[in-house]
Amino acid sequence: MTAALWILQYGVPADAVDEYIRISDSITIAAFNFFTRSIIATYEVVYLRSPNEADVAKLLQEGEQRRFPGMLESLDCIHWHWNKCPTAQAGAYTGHYHKPTVVLEAVAFYDLWIWHAFFGMRGSLNDITVLDRSHLFAELIRGCAPATNYTMNNHAYTIGYYLVDGIYPRWATIVKTISQPQGTKRQLFVRMQEACRKDVERAFEVL
Structure with missing residues (x-):
């Protein structure tokens, strides 16, 4: 051991x-x-796998109750300090934190079920470059992801999405927060979006 x-x-x-x-x-x-x-x-049977159809149905139901139809929970990255990083590799693992770190990308459910984790990327990378290397959308790209059907504003959709912060790209599978929101509706959206994103933050605290 x-x-x-x-x-x-x-x-x-x-x-x-x-x-x-x-x-x-x-x-x-x-x-x-x-x-x-x-x-x-x-x-493996419970945790080390992607969501199946029953899990997706549960995620969609929870998203509907939290006023985010089609939401598959929150996506984020965290940098962990690599205290024992070899000196020869310190430069590659040092980014804006000015110390060697490794990056963990995770998707977490409200009950702290972390069903996606991609760990070990260099701390010099940001959230976008980590996402480019992760396997989060692998099943969706291959066309074998569980069906994600929901309706929003009288429009039918077949692809779920993740709540993220402002650094992520504008993809159909990602719903970003709004920087400097103007107006009551946009401010309400930001508050609710950031409240839901606390799921993954709590998961990082547990880890």
Whole structure:
């Protein structure tokens, strides 16, 4: 267990664990494989997967109740400080935080179900470049994503969307906040959109 966690946390090769734990690299590799397979076997059915049709129906129902028909919850990124970052890689992982970080992209439901997580990108990247590399829309691109049917303002739609902050691009699958909203309607939209986006912020706090 210690060997597996050491490799996962620090990204070191199996033979680097030998000096600390005093076991061979072959046993370390076997322990690492057993640990990761056990995690997948235990949690894959419920957590380590994309939403199925029943999950999407639940997400759409919740979005409807929160006045965002078609919403598939909130998308955001967070930078985690990499305290043990090797000096040779520090430059690539250092961005506007002025210290080495790794980026976690996540989609979280209101009950803290994190059904999408894309972790490990360099801290020098921003949310847009991380999104370009993630697999969030892979099933949608392949045409095998669960059906997302809803009606808004008497128009039928078949693609759900995610609530995001202002840095993200203008895509059909993304609903951004409004910077400097003018008028009562736009201000109300911003308040409600930001309130729903707190789901993913709470998930980051838990992590």
